[in-house]
Amino acid sequence: MNTDISVSTWQAELAVDSRCTLGEGPQWDAINQRLYWCDILGKRLHWLSPATGESGHYQLDHMVSLATPLEGGGLLLVGEDRLCRFDTHSGSVETFCDFETDNPITRSNDARVDCHGSLWLSTMGKKAEKGAGSLYRLHRGKLTRLRSGLTIPNAICFSADGCFAWLTDTVTGVVMRWALDSEGWPKGEPQPWADFSSTLGNPDGAVVDSEGCLWLALWGAGQVVRLNHNGEIIGRVELPVSQPSCSAFAGPDLKTLYITTAQEGFSAEQLAQEPTAGSLYVVELDIAGLAEPPLRLE
Known part of the structure; x- marks a missing residue:
């Protein structure tokens, strides 16, 4: 990477x-x-209303890794082996479809809605078993497997024009870019785009801003880095905890960046050093995020 930037x-x-x-x-x-x-392992869905400062959580009966708004209202929960509609008012959960129910070692991991209103989601082994994970796309209610043999698939996000997707298998340290057709389906093979295999921290979740730059969480490094179109670091958010997992732009102008973190695998000593690990962090920016559409099921 160019260190002169x-x-x-x-x-x-x-x-x-x-x-x-x-x-x-x-x-x-x-x-x-x-x-x-989400707190995946705690089986909780958390929420925050930034305008009022109110926050809370819903306790769920299974692990969930994303709750995304649905066209027409409500949320779709990306769960360990199922996709469910969720009513935030009543707390009711209705299964939409199952996946990998015959494979008890896996759970859902990263997920994001593309510019076509379709959901990409990944699975991984509950103990990060090598090659146990897969990548799917839910397009107009039909779930299609795009790739298998992944270990910790992450960093799913998309360019504003819909021409590219980004993703990584965290254990490789390399963020890939994948060309998409006019309907948002992958074409060809994903190509290496940014290599973190020899740096501190492993690439985790990512989100795209309105200038087409990628904000990538570096698990273990306590940072979220901003990458330009060439995959070079041009910005850095520093956190007081070491395991950031993903970011999201929020607020009326999409200029507030929220960052989720984790304390997974911490010893008592580590937890004493990072007492707020696993909490939600925030940074105010002068850069807006890229608005994401609601999920379309039909």
């Missing part, structure tokens, strides 16, 4: 002291002005 730096601050075991999947609900995020 000027790098902007921001400091993230504590937003919600949620202390998730594995905080993941931050998602902005623009219609209801609410941020949702």
